[in-house]
Amino acid sequence: MGDIKTIHVVNFINDLKKNGQRLDGKTGKLSASSVLNCYKAFNNVLSCAYKWKLIKENPPIGAKPPNGKAKKSEVYSKEELSQLMQLLDDKPLFWKTLILLAVSTGAREGEIAGLEWKHVDFEKGTIRIEQAITEIKGKGVQIKGTKTGKDRTVSVPEKLLEVLKKLELTSRQDKWKVRDLSEWPDHFFIFGNEFGKPIRPDSIGQWWRRFTKKHNFKHIRFHDLRHTSATLLINEGVHAKVISERLGHADISTTMNIYGHVLEEADKTAASHFDKFFEKKA
Template identity: 85%
Template sequence: MANVEDRKNGSYRLTVILGYDDKGTPIRERKTVKAKNMKEAKKMLTVFEAEILTGKFFKAEDKMTLTAFYPQWIEKHAKDTLSPDTLQNYVSILNNRILPKYGHFKLEDIKTIHVVNFVNDLKKDGQRLDGKKGKLSASSILNCYKAFNNVLSCAHRWKLIKENPAIGAKPPNGKSKKSEVYSKEELSELLNLLDNKPLFWKTLIMMAVSTGAREGEIAALEWKHLNFEKGTIRIEQAISEIKGEGVKLKGTKTGKDRTVTVPDTLLTMLKTLERLRKEEKLKVGELLEWPDHFFIFANEFGKPIRPDSIGQWWRRFTTSNQFKHIRFHDLRHTSATLLINEGVHAKVISERLGHADISTTMNIYGHVLEEADKTAATHFESFFEKKA
């Protein structure tokens, strides 16, 4: 049941009765509109009633601002759905970039053009917060967009806004420049340089190259994840350092556990390292800092290495040896690239790296696979020449 009430001066109140409560009182949904006459108002009533019946009607009872919504987003959504690293990143972006500009806006007043302008401004000079010269990278801009989109998407799901305005704003292309990797010759030189380094670091670097694991995943490896008989290691967790909270254990980036076969040389080194770690554990006894865990890469008190410490040591190592420096994370790309060039199937590589699906592998290493494919074509050329 629906009706229109003339409120004078071109205003009309639309009323739709949804039903009755247990006391017989009508449950109404109302909306005041501006119309030229009663005929136009009735047309608007028809649309209004249809929106209610199809569940598309939105009623903004609480004129909540973005700043007011922000703590609810953190407590009721972000903490449960985002990884600690991503949450920390998004919170920083919101506090430093989004809330100062749009915090006073009512959620329903944030339009697509505001998100478009936000992203466009990030592309200009002077947007870096670290004081360095130059523009923000494409990936940094994309992360800012993702943070804004995540908050607005949550508000939409909770029916605080009719639609997510960030959807209409085309996100920037977050592709970074092609990663540098080591060739087979450079990898051989790297292993020679590692010969005179502590077993701890030599094993860690070889683990990174042979498994393609991420820094946080390597730091979180425990001896229970190793199967010496099968020559495999299980990667099922990662370590993250959260500001103000310290080192925390979490799942892998994609939430996908994987078992990776490791070379015999690395297994031999791990057996030696395990013996040393067990001796250390016996010496410290009750002073162990993580008594419920036995990490492969930890100090003598069982505290796991911080992921950022790995990258810091790696830079010092390459610099002091005047060896070509690439990011520690690029050892992961080196692992994948070498396997591709050796003809290993992309699906196998995808599983080893722990990608969500093979399309991720294809997107990241498509250029390497294309080059490998061209090399494969030369084999057919040699076949044809023999036939001729």
């Protein structure tokens, strides 16, 4: 530990920003917040060692901490969302339902892929999100818990329930046709193929990109449908705590950090309403 220099800390941070550093089997880079958290953990260890006089100086002091803020996400406006709904009208029920669910619930790709029919309560109008699908190299798709390890129940709109009922009917017909040929006999995924295998999370994003390109529609990442969902709810005056629970954030501070700029804009709009209250009547 005594051999660690400031340059080693700098190289460590830079390496974390490169491709191939994820340990969850997913492609792509670590998020800005993950890089910052790794830096903080490393810094805390060395700071403790310095306080205990195990090392003569604290190497991270000379290193610039990484920026933990992610780039501002693009989202759809109300008008763009209305256009999207029109484009989905003549699309296969499978994909129409999936996109409606993504926008309505703000669920992550893996969580959507992991949904089973047992998670839908048509009477209460809710969906239980308690697992996700991930793809591991050499092992294929696997079931895991949600990102935060917390289950949540999300209320869904009537329109989504209608298309879910139609999709469930066709899903049960497909399941009956294959019978013993089902690849996942102990599970009944909402977005599975005819043999019951769940959709791969990355194939959702691939379809989404082809869809927006084909229709020359403004493209945002599929994950940004989650941000669109949250932003629209904020603009409609829904409490941040409710939005935090719908998104499955570990706590409300996560929601405030991600959507702070949207909440600030909504707060300014709210404050402007007082102008009419304070106006003097002629």
